[in-house]
Amino acid sequence: MDTSQNIERKFKGAQIIWLALALATVSYLVMAFLAFKQTSIQLTKVTNPLVMTGFFGAVAGGLIFRKIHQLKPGGQPPSTDEQTKGDKPITLMIVAWVLFELSSVMGLIIHIQGGKGWPLMAMGLALILIHPPKRKFIEG
Numbered sequence: 797m798d799t800s801q802n803i804e805r806k807f808k809g810a811q812i813i814w815l816a817l818a819l820a821t822v823s824y825l826v827m828a829f830l831a832f833k834q835t836s837i838q839l840t841k842v843t844n845p846l847v848m849t850g851f852f853g854a855v856a857g858g859l860i861f862r863k864i865h866q867l868k869p870g871g872q873p874p875s876t877d878e879q880t881k882g883d884k885p886i887t888l889m890i891v892a893w894v895l896f897e898l899s900s901v902m903g904l905i906i907h908i909q910g911g912k913g914w915p916l917m918a919m920g921l922a923l924i925l926i927h928p929p930k931r932k933f934i935e936g
Contacts, residue, residue, distance in 0.1 A: 803934050810886050810929035817893045821900040821921040828907040828917060843911055850902030850916040854923055857895035861927050864888050885933040896923040 864885050903916025 807931050807934055814929050817897050818924045824900045824904045825917050832908050846902045846906050850899040853895040853898035857892035860888050860892040896920045
C-alpha cells in the first residue's frame with residue numbers, strides 16, 4: 797500500500813474514533829439533562845473519588861497530548877516498515893480521548909446520584925473537541 801494511502805487510512809480511522817467519543821460525550825450530557833432530573837444533592841462516600849478520577853483522567857489525557865506534541869513527525873524513528881508509520885501517535889491520541897471521556901462518565905454518575913456532574917461532563921467534551929486528530933502527528 798502506498799505510504800500516503802496508508803497515512804490517509806489511519807487518519808480517517810482516528811477521525812472516526814474521535815467523532816464517536818465526542819458524540820458519546822454529547823449523549824451523556826443530553827441523557828443527564830433529559831432523563832435524570834436533579835432533585836437534591838446527595839453527597840455519598842463515592843462522590844469525591846468520582847470527581848478526583850474524572851479530574852485526573854483529564855489531566856492524564858492532557859499530559860499524553862503534550863507527549864504527542866513532543867514526538868518527532870511520524871511518532872517514531874525512521875523505519876523500513878511503512879505500515880507502522882504513525883501508529884504511536886494514533887494510539888496515544890485514542891488513549892487520551894478515552895481519558896477525557898472518562899471525565900464525562902464520572903460526571904454522569906455524579907449527576908445520576910443527584911449531584912452536579914455537568915462540569916465534569918462539559919470538561920470532558922471540551923477537551924475532546926479541542927484535541928481533534930491531526931494529520932501532522934501521523935505523517936513523517
